[in-house]
Amino acid sequence: MSNSTAPTPSTAPARSTAPAIEAHGLTKRFGDFTAVDALDLHVDTGAVVSLLGPNGAGKTTMVRMLATLLRPDAGYARIAGYDVVADANRVRQVISLTGQFAALDKNLTAAENLRLMAHLRGHGRVAARKLTAQLIERFDIVEFRDRLIKNISGGQRRRVDLAAGLIDKPQLLVLDEPTTGLDPRSRQVVWSTIRELVTEGVTLLLTTQYLEEADALADRVVLIDHGREIAAGTPAQLKAQVGEQRVDVVATDGAELEQLASVLDEHFTTSIAREQRTVSVPAPNDVADLARVTHAISDSRIAVDEVALRRPTLDDAFLALTGHPAEEQQSDLTPKQGAAV
Amino acid sequence: MSTAATTSTTIAPDRSGHAVRRYVRDTVLLTARSLRSIPRVPERLLDVTIQPIVFILLFLYVFGSAIHVPGISYKDYLFPGIIGQSLAFGIIGAGVATSNDMTEGVVDRFRSLPISRLSIITGQVMGQFCEALLGMVIVVVFGLLLGWNPHMSLGHGIELLGLMLLAIFAFTWAGVLAGMMVRSSDAMQGVGFIVIFPLSFMAGTFVPIAGMDAIPRAIAEWDPIAALVASVRELTQGVHSSGSWQLEHPQLAMTLWCLLILAICVPLALRRFNRTLAS
Numbered sequence: 139m140s141n142s143t144a145p146t147p148s149t150a151p152a153r154s155t156a157p158a159i160e161a162h163g164l165t166k167r168f169g170d171f172t173a174v175d176a177l178d179l180h181v182d183t184g185a186v187v188s189l190l191g192p193n194g195a196g197k198t199t200m201v202r203m204l205a206t207l208l209r210p211d212a213g214y215a216r217i218a219g220y221d222v223v224a225d226a227n228r229v230r231q232v233i234s235l236t237g238q239f240a241a242l243d244k245n246l247t248a249a250e251n252l253r254l255m256a257h258l259r260g261h262g263r264v265a266a267r268k269l270t271a272q273l274i275e276r277f278d279i280v281e282f283r284d285r286l287i288k289n290i291s292g293g294q295r296r297r298v299d300l301a302a303g304l305i306d307k308p309q310l311l312v313l314d315e316p317t318t319g320l321d322p323r324s325r326q327v328v329w330s331t332i333r334e335l336v337t338e339g340v341t342l343l344l345t346t347q348y349l350e351e352a353d354a355l356a357d358r359v360v361l362i363d364h365g366r367e368i369a370a371g372t373p374a375q376l377k378a379q380v381g382e383q384r385v386d387v388v389a390t391d392g393a394e395l396e397q398l399a400s401v402l403d404e405h406f407t408t409s410i411a412r413e414q415r416t417v418s419v420p421a422p423n424d425v426a427d428l429a430r431v432t433h434a435i436s437d438s439r440i441a442v443d444e445v446a447l448r449r450p451t452l453d454d455a456f457l458a459l460t461g462h463p464a465e466e467q468q469s470d471l472t473p474k475q476g477a478a479v
Numbered sequence: 480m481s482t483a484a485t486t487s488t489t490i491a492p493d494r495s496g497h498a499v500r501r502y503v504r505d506t507v508l509l510t511a512r513s514l515r516s517i518p519r520v521p522e523r524l525l526d527v528t529i530q531p532i533v534f535i536l537l538f539l540y541v542f543g544s545a546i547h548v549p550g551i552s553y554k555d556y557l558f559p560g561i562i563g564q565s566l567a568f569g570i571i572g573a574g575v576a577t578s579n580d581m582t583e584g585v586v587d588r589f590r591s592l593p594i595s596r597l598s599i600i601t602g603q604v605m606g607q608f609c610e611a612l613l614g615m616v617i618v619v620v621f622g623l624l625l626g627w628n629p630h631m632s633l634g635h636g637i638e639l640l641g642l643m644l645l646a647i648f649a650f651t652w653a654g655v656l657a658g659m660m661v662r663s664s665d666a667m668q669g670v671g672f673i674v675i676f677p678l679s680f681m682a683g684t685f686v687p688i689a690g691m692d693a694i695p696r697a698i699a700e701w702d703p704i705a706a707l708v709a710s711v712r713e714l715t716q717g718v719h720s721s722g723s724w725q726l727e728h729p730q731l732a733m734t735l736w737c738l739l740i741l742a743i744c745v746p747l748a749l750r751r752f753n754r755t756l757a758s
Contacts, residue, residue, distance in 0.1 A: 205591045230593040241588035245516035257508050258592050260501075286519065302588070 156219030158183045158310045158341040159204060163213030166199050166365075173199040175365035176213065181343055183218075183309075186336050188356035189345040192456070196365035197345035198237075201312050204343070205235040218309050234308035236299050236316065244288035248279050248298045251287060255302045273301040277331065293324025300331060311335065312343045317351060329354060349455055353377070361455060368459050380450040380458045385421045385431045388414065390441035401438040405430060421447060498595075505598035506605065509589070513576075513606020517613070527572050527614025531565035532621055538685050539625065546686055555716050558627040560684035563708035565618050566646050567679040569611035571671030573654025576610075577603060578664045600655070600752050607651045615643065629715035639714040642733060646707055649737035649744070656748040682708050688722055700726060703736040 159181035166174040174196040181187045189197045202208040204215055206226040214221060220228040235241075242251045252273055256266035274283050277297045282290050287298065296316065303311060316332065317325040332355055336342060346352050352359045353373040361369040361376065369376060377383075387402070389395050392415050399408045399417050406419035406427075421427035428447045435442055450458075517524065538546075538557055548556045580586050580603065589599045631639065661667045681688075681695050682704035688696055699705050700723035709720040709729035725732035 207587060207590055227593055230591055233591070235588070235591045237584050237587055241584040243512060243516070243585045244583065245519045246512065250515070254508065254512055255588075255592075258505060258589070258594055260593075 156216065157181060158185070159187075159215065159217060159343060161204070161213065161215035164200065164203060164210050164215055165212035166196075166203060166208060167211050173365050174203065174210075177362065177365065177367060179215075179360065181310075181341065183341050184339055185358060186342045186344065186356045187358045187360065188352035189343065189362055190347070190349060190352045190359050190455075191345075191362040192347060195363045197362065198314055199365070200362075201235065201314050201343065201345060205233055205312055206230055207235075232309040233312060234303040234306075234310070235312045235314065236303040237314050242287045242295065242299055242302065245286060247284050247286055248290070248294075249274060249283045251298060252302055252305070256305050259306050261305075269305055273304065277301040291324070293320050293327060296320065296324065296328050297331065300328070304335070308340070310341045310343065314345050315347065316344065318347065349376075349450065361459065363456070369455075376455065377450055380455045383421050383424070383447060383449045384418045385428050386444070386446050386448055387417045387419075387431060387435065387442055388444040389417070390415075390443050394440050398435070398438070398440050398442070401434055401440065402431065405434060415443075418448075502595050502598050505594045506601045509599060509602025510605040510609070513602060514609055517610060523572065523576060524610065524614055524617075527565050527569050527611055528617045530568060531561050531614075531618045534564065534685075535561055535618075535621065535625065542685070548687055551716060551718055554626060555628055556712070556718075557685065558622045558629075559711035559715055560682070560708050561622065562615070562618060562643075562711050563682060563704050564679040564684050565614060566611070566643065566650060566707060567675055567682075567704045568671075569607075569614065569647060570650045570654040570657065570675055571667065572610065572614070573604075573607035573651045574658035574661070574667040574671065575664045576607060577655045577658025578661050578667045581659055582663065596753060597749070600748060604648075604651050604655055607655065608647055611647045611651060612644075615647065630717070631715055635714045638730065639711065642707075642710055642714075642730060645737045646733065649740040652744040652748060653740050656744045656751065659748065659751045678702050679704050681705075683712075683720065683726075684708055688720075688726070696722070703733070703740075706732040706736055 157180055159179055161177065161179040163176045163178065164174055165172065165176050177196070177200060179187075179189075179200075189200060191197050199208065203210050204217060204222060206222050206229050209223060214223075216222070217229045218232045220232070222229050243254070246254065249270055252270040253266050256269045257263075261269060274280055277300060279294075279298060279301065282294055287295060290298075300313075300316070303313075313332070317328050320328065329351075332342070332344070336355070342355075344352070344355060357372060359371065359373050359376050360367055369379060371379075387398065389398050392412070395410060395412065395415060395417065399410055402408045402417055402419055409418050410416070411418065419427070419431060421431075425447065428445070432445055435445065535557070538561075539554060543553045543557065546553055586599065590596060657670065658664075658667055661670060678698075681691065681699045682702045683699060684704075688699045688705065691699060706725045706729045709726050710733050712718045712720065713729055720726040720729060725736075
C-alpha cells in the first residue's frame with residue numbers, strides 16, 4: 139500500500155497469527171425463524187472456503203454477520219482476530235464483501251463507482267484515479283468504463299462489483315453467490331477472475347448454491363441447511379460421501395438390458411434401473427471410464443440411446459446427507475425467506 | 480442507542496485525530512454521489528417540480544376563476560400555497576429515493592466500509608436536501624415568470640429563506656426516515672398519497688381554511704403544512720391568517736414544528752439505520 143492515507147491497520151498485532159475467520163456458535167434469529175443456528179466456522183489465512191447450501195439455508199445471513207452488517211444474537215465471530223461486534227470498525231478495514239446483488243450505484247458509471255469506493259476507503263484524488271485505472275485494466279472493464287451501471291449486463295456488473303471489493307487488497311474477501319443469475323459464459327469469466335485472485339493469495343469465503351462451483355473454486359466446503367452445518371470437508375471428501383460420479387448407459391431396447399449389463403459386468407460393478415432402461419457403473423476415473431464403457435458397448439454391438447457421465451449435484455448431496463432433496467426444503471422456507479436473506 | 484451504533488462510530492485509534500475531518504469528507508463524497516444522479520434520473524425531480532407546476536396551471540387557469548379570496552389576487556394567494564405544498568412533496572421524494580437506495584445493496588457496501596455510518600445517512604439527507612432546494616428554486620422561478628408578485632422587505636426575505644431551508648431540512652429527515660421504514664418505493668408513494676397529499680391540500684393551499692367544513696378545518700388548523708403556507712403568505716404578501724394559535728403565529732409555529740420533526744426523526748433514523756436493513 140503506497141498511499142499513506144489508506145486506512146489499512148498497520149498496527150494490528152493480532153492479524154499475523156489469527157485465522158481469517160473464527161466463528162463459534164454464531165446464531166441469528168428473525169422473529170421465530172432461526173436463519174443461522176449455532177454455526178461454527180474456521181477459515182485459515184490463505185484458504186478458500188465455500189459455504190454451500192440451497193436458497194434460504196442461511197448463507198447470506200452468515201456472511202452479513204461476518205461483514206458486520208447484522209448483529210449476531212448469540213455466539214461470536216472474529217475476523218483476523220477482531221470481534222465483529224466490539225471491533226466492527228477494524229473488521230470493516232480488513233474485510234471486503236461482495237453481495238448477492240451488485241452493490242453499486244446504478245446511476246454512476248463503472249469508473250465513477252470505483253473512484254467513489256477508493257475515495258471512501260480514504261484515498262486522495264490522485265491515488266483514487268490511479269487505483270481505478272488499475273482495476274479497470276485488470277478486470278477488463280475498459281470497454282464499458284464510462285457507461286452507467288444500470289445500462290451494462292449482469293456479468294459486467296459482477297466484474298465492476300468484484301473490482302470495487304478489491305480496492306486496498308482486503309485480507310478477507312467474501313463473495314456472496316458471485317455467479318447466481320449469470321449466464322454460463324459470464325460465469326466462466328467470473329470463475330477465472332476468482333481463480334486469479336486465489337493464486338495471488340487472497341483469503342476467500344464464497345457462498346454458492348452450486349456444488350459444481352464450490353468444487354471448481356474452493357479447497358474446503360461447508361454444506362449448510364436450515365442454518366446448520368450438515369457436512370464439511372474437501373470437495374473430494376464431500377463428493378465421496380455423496381456418491382461417486384458414474385456413467386449411465388441407456389439401452390434402446392429394454393429387452394437387451396440384461397445383455398448390456400453382462401457385457402459391462404466384465405469390467406465394472408453394474409447396477410440396473412429397469413424403468414429407465416439404464417445400466418450405471420461407477421466412474422472414479424472420469425472420462426477414462428467413460429471411454430472404457432463406450433469401447434465395451436461398441437464391441438458388443440448393442441444399440442444404446444445415450445452414454446453419459448453423471449456428476450453428483452447439490453441435490454444428490456442433499457439426498458445423500460439429509461435424505462431429502464434441497465428443493466423441497468427451499469419451498470418450505472419461502473414464506474420466511476424475505477426475512478432471512 | 481444500541482451498542483452497534485456506539486461501536487460503529489468508533490474510529491480506529493491511529494486515525495482518531497481526524498475523525499471529524501473524515502466524517503465531513505465522507506459526507507461530502509456521499510452527497511456528491513447522490514447529486515450526480517439528478518441529471519441522470521431527472522424523473523426523480525418530478526415530485527418537487529412537475530407536480531407543483533401542474534397544480535399551478537390547474538388552479539390558476541382552470542379552478543381559479545371559481546375561487547375568490549377577499550383582499551388578495553388569487554395568483555398571489557395561490558403561490559405561497561404551492562410553495563408550501565411542494566416543500567411537503569419533498570418528503571415523498573426523499574422517501575422514495577431513500578427506499579430505492581436501501582433496497583439496492585449499494586448502501587450495504589457503504590456500511591461494510593470503514594467509514595462512519597453517520598456520514599452515510601447525512602450524505603443521503605444532504606443529497607435529498609439539495610434536490611428539494613433545486614425543486615423549490617424551479618417552482619419559485621416558474622411562479623415569478625407567471626406573474627406572482629411577492630413584496631417583502633430584506634428582513635422578511637431572509638426570514639423566509641431561513642424558514643424554507645429549515646422546513647426542507649426537517650422534511651428531508653422525515654422522508655429519509657419514512658423511506659427506511661417502508662418495504663419499497665411503491666409503498667412510499669402510497670404512504671405519500673394517503674398522508675402527505677391530503678395534508679398538503681387542506682393546508683389553506685388553494686382555498687381558505689375558514690371556509691372548510693368543521694372536521695377538515697380542525698385538522699387544517701393544526702396541520703404543519705398550514706403553518707408553512709401561512710408563513711410564506713404572511714412574509715411575501717403581508718396577509719395574516721387566523722383561526723388557531725399556529726395560524727396566527729405561523730413563523731414561530733413552523734419553527735417549532737421543524738424542531739419537533741427533527742427531534743423525533745433524526746434519532747429514529749439513526750437508530751433504524753444502525754439496525755438491520757432489508758436486502
